[in-house]
Amino acid sequence: GQQVMQIPQYQHVQEGEDFTTYCNSSTTLSNIQWYKQRPGGHPVFLIQLVKSGEVKKQKRLTFQFGEAKKNSSLHITATQTTDVGTYFCAGPQGGSEKLVFGKGTKLTVNP
Amino acid sequence: GAVVSQHPSRVICKSGTSVKIECRSLDFQATTMFWYRQFPKQSLMLMATSNEGSKATYEQGVEKDKFLINHASLTLSTLTVTSAHPEDSSFYICSADSSRAQHFGDGTRLSIL
Numbered sequence: 262g263q264q265v266m267q268i269p270q271y272q273h274v275q276e277g278e279d280f281t282t283y284c285n286s287s288t289t290l291s292n293i294q295w296y297k298q299r300p301g302g303h304p305v306f307l308i309q310l311v312k313s314g315e316v317k318k319q320k321r322l323t324f325q326f327g328e329a330k331k332n333s334s335l336h337i338t339a340t341q342t343t344d345v346g347t348y349f350c351a352g353p354q355g356g357s358e359k360l361v362f363g364k365g366t367k368l369t370v371n372p
Numbered sequence: 373g374a375v376v377s378q379h380p381s382r383v384i385c386k387s388g389t390s391v392k393i394e395c396r397s398l399d400f401q402a403t404t405m406f407w408y409r410q411f412p413k414q415s416l417m418l419m420a421t422s423n424e425g426s427k428a429t430y431e432q433g434v435e436k437d438k439f440l441i442n443h444a445s446l447t448l449s450t451l452t453v454t455s456a457h458p459e460d461s462s463f464y465i466c467s468a469d470s471s472r473a474q475h476f477g478d479g480t481r482l483s484i485l
Contacts, residue, residue: 294473303465304416306473349415351474358404358469364415 263288265352267363275371280337282366284350291353293326293333294360299346307335307348340370374470375399378477386485387458393451393480395422395466401446402468407439410463410479422449422466456484 264287274280284293292311296304308317310326310333317324323336337344347367351360375398383391395405405422420441421429428441438460440452453460461484467474 292472303476303479304467304474306475309472359406359418359421360474361418362416367413 263352263354263361265350265361265363267350267366269366270364271367271369273369273371274340276342277339280340280344280368282335282348282350282368284333284335284363286331286352286361288352289330291330291356293330294351295324295333295335296349296351296362297346298349298365302346304349337368340368342370342372344368345370374468374473374475376466376468376475376477378466378480380480381478382481382483384483384485385456388455389484391453391456391482393453393464393466393482395449395451395468395477397447397468397470397475400468400470402449402470403446405443405449405466405468406474407441407449407451408465408467410465412463416465419451419464422451424449453482456482458484460484 266285294309295307298304308324313330314328315326321338325334347365349362349365351362354361377396379394403424407419408416410416418431419434422441422443424443430436443449463479463481465479467476
């Protein structure tokens with residue numbers, strides 16, 4: 262079945278350092294979504310990318326969707342302690358509304 | 373907008389008890405809602421798709437008689453864990469689709485003693 266792989270599983274950085282998480286799908290995706298889950302919280306929608314090669318920015322966060330629409334990345338510039346949490350990518354399963362989630366990348370930031 | 377409310381947030385009960393979890397879309401209608409289970413330090417595992425006015429669609433390996441889902445209105449889906457046992461202890465989260473994104477409830481942490 263469709264798989265969404267995400268690396269790294271864990272990332273520990275010093276505050277101010279950059280951070281990147283990578284997502285790869287076994288199938289071409291119509292879109293890819295990113296979510297953030299704070300410790301003890303629920304996933305919160307960050308962004309959706311639809312177009313091949315699309316790049317979107319949200320302040321210090323940069324999201325990219327690969328040309329083949331099978332991979333994506335999230336890059337955070339100059340991390341802050343408020344960035345801690347687990348970042349998940351997710352892609353639709355086939356033509357349905359169901360999402361297949363990656364395993365997530367847990368980010369910890371040392372102040 | 374797109375707020376999903378889930379209740380209760382935490383349940384601790386004895387083995388054999390049935391537990392009902394409610395998921396409400398507060399400011400939008402949701403013909404489809406999703407129920408996930410999340411084990412500690414792991415990703416979200418889709419359990420079932422809840423369809424308003426019809427039967428839920430369960431993922432492979434999820435017992436439909438164990439996890440009863442009812443989606444009686446466009447704003448409410450319920451998940452009942454029947455005769456819960458310690459292995460059912462987990463974090464259960466619902467979501468509803470709005471504006472091409474899924475919006476999650478706060479989750480229910482279920483602990484079966």
